[in-house]
Amino acid sequence: MAANQSDSETAVSPTVVVKLGGAVAAVPAKLADLIGDVGELVAAGSRVVIVHGGGAEVSALSERLGLKPRMVDGVRQTTAEEMDVVDMVLCGLVNKRVVRACAGAQLSAVGICGSDGDLFAVRRLAGNGVAAADASHTGEVEAVAPALLHHLLDAGYVPVVASPAHLAPDVPMNINADAAALELAPALRAQALLFLSDVAGVLSDGVPVAALTPAAAEAEIARRTITGGMIPKVRAAVGAVTRGVSSVVVGRYEGRHTLQRMLAGRQGTTIHAVADAAAPVRSGRHHTEG
Template structure:
């Protein structure tokens, strides 16, 4: 859908997002766009895990998820964080509906690597009809990244991967990652524009590492659909314009991919 803009808000930035940010999302909808917010919640999850004395670790930017970690993540993401975002949109004058990927089988997943990561899933199917129904009702979907498999088992889903899968399934106009950094950094400087070929090189040489890896991989996965570019921006210093414009790093398809698509 040409007018769909998927905005992924990182857990480290949610508490820092201003009322103006949410107002800009509402104004985006009023201008005829269909915004979707997919959110993380890492710091809040970490805080509760620490209080509950539950060990947690990361592997290549993904949280290793035991059953205890999954239960904690689901409580935080689907309960506390999701409803905070919904409330912020409504206070900005919009109407929002909070969902997890389990609601209406919105996000069906398969395990990434159960032996290494436990209950971490990769989206394989998106219930787009549920989202388009919400668009028709002038609702802004706010999605917590918990999915389920064919048997109804719940899995933790990296929010970047969830946002990428949703954007790809809907044929979104744009995918925006709102994070706590200005974009992709090289030698301390934010890169304005990179190609998908650059991304592979930057992962290999260590320029892109840690939590940025799932973001850029999600960006690359959407390029097999209709999306031509993906933005990574700092949510603490920038708002999304009513036309979806942002400042940060733009990732574009390589010339080879453009000629194929």
Template sequence: MNDETKTPAHYAASTLSEALPFIQRYDRQTVVIKYGGHAMVDEALSEAFARDVVLLKHLGVNPVIVHGGGPQIASLLERLGIKSEFRDGLRVTDDATMEVVEMVLSGPINKSIVRAINKAGGKAVGLSGSDADLMKVRRASRTKKDPDSQVEQLIDLGFVGEPERVDVSVLKLLTDYDYDFIPVIAPVGFDGEGKRYNVNADTAAGAIASALGASRLLLLTDVAGVLDKDKQLIREIRADDLDGLIADGTVSGGMIPKLETATNAVKNGVGGAVILDGRAKHALLMELFTEHGAGTIVL
């Protein structure tokens, strides 16, 4: 039978057959997915993402989702008339802002993802980093060098946290095959005094993936992956190469913290971290179940 006589059913069967080795590779493996960007706000992409996550579960994968929500938070802050303060380009999270952050992340965003997955046939459960001692954090701080004195100055970002300890016992219970739940996690953590903090979703996903010993960390973003100086996709990066890529200008801007998260996760036991284009439909399936993947993998 030549290609001209093949039906759509033949192509579908062929694709499934070719995917078999990759399905076997990820059987009973945990994959942590950072969900954000355009994929979250585009209705068609959101529905496709939910279906793909349910498919992963049925194929034997344990998906764990950590989501962001920056645009939705900014929108509600504007509607409520709460002005954001920025220090050295970074948003300061004060009490009023933190109230909105937790409301949006743990409320409508988290539950909309849960509903979409359940509608697609899965069993999703919404959590935040505050539930079951999942994510204990420390107050984050940044420094910048004063241009005149060259002295490092501390930048107080308010209630912005960095993961200090991750207890994944509740995630292991939920993803056990006796229950088959899909955790959906809002990146809100707490410190030793019980104060709540906003955590960058990439950072939270990396910390959770490391604590779970995940086979893969998938960071959905709004670009195809890491591009070289000729704007061509770099398929693979070794963790030790990051400093050189930053130094020669290949990696810059917002891609730097994403790659830092990816390399830290790999160095802490994650099998591989992938930066991939969340705007591409079925990006998760292409990355996990095809030979060349769909983004840039850090190993």
């Protein structure tokens, strides 16, 4: 990972935001290995913030409770009833699972959500032909107050962030975790943002591409080769690169040191800023991908 030479403080302690999809967090052995990677990054001096999703588990519990989850372009349209499920699953089940996995690796973690320490100021999200009232508990981050995260990092804790926040004291809001990670990384002046999902990278015609530019990403969305949950992820990845996060990679957890390989650009799909003329739009598979 390239350190920011203009900022001596961040050059000493690079900040890495790791966004875990629910599929990684749900498999104990994978999660334990991943936290082992985090431990090595922390031991080497990085400040690591974990952000997690858990959409599949939210949908599974919603359906068991007789609710009908609805997604538009990969973003959940959250009713008041489903918002309770979102809070229970993300802020409870998944968040504590990740915190306890950290404890298993002798890392002290603190699990919070977007409401804690006023981390996220949010607004209601409407769009994609969905009226705001129909998605009344789906929000987007308007501003980040990173003070709590800095306090935790300064004290040696690994923050584990579930994305739900609130619009008013009695109005909890669900926020897509990729979109939340997009806002957190620049607010922390992070050098790297890694998206760990259940796919080897961004697939084009079934093949993971090694590199993607913002223009190519929008073209793939328009021709519907990027769909569902990959839409907010790719848009978040592009947004992060555009906002100065130098290393943004989408990939799958493939065992020990996956995070280090992604940081080195040796695994997953690296998103390149448009100005980076050296970046090919697509360059086929990595040797390490099966």
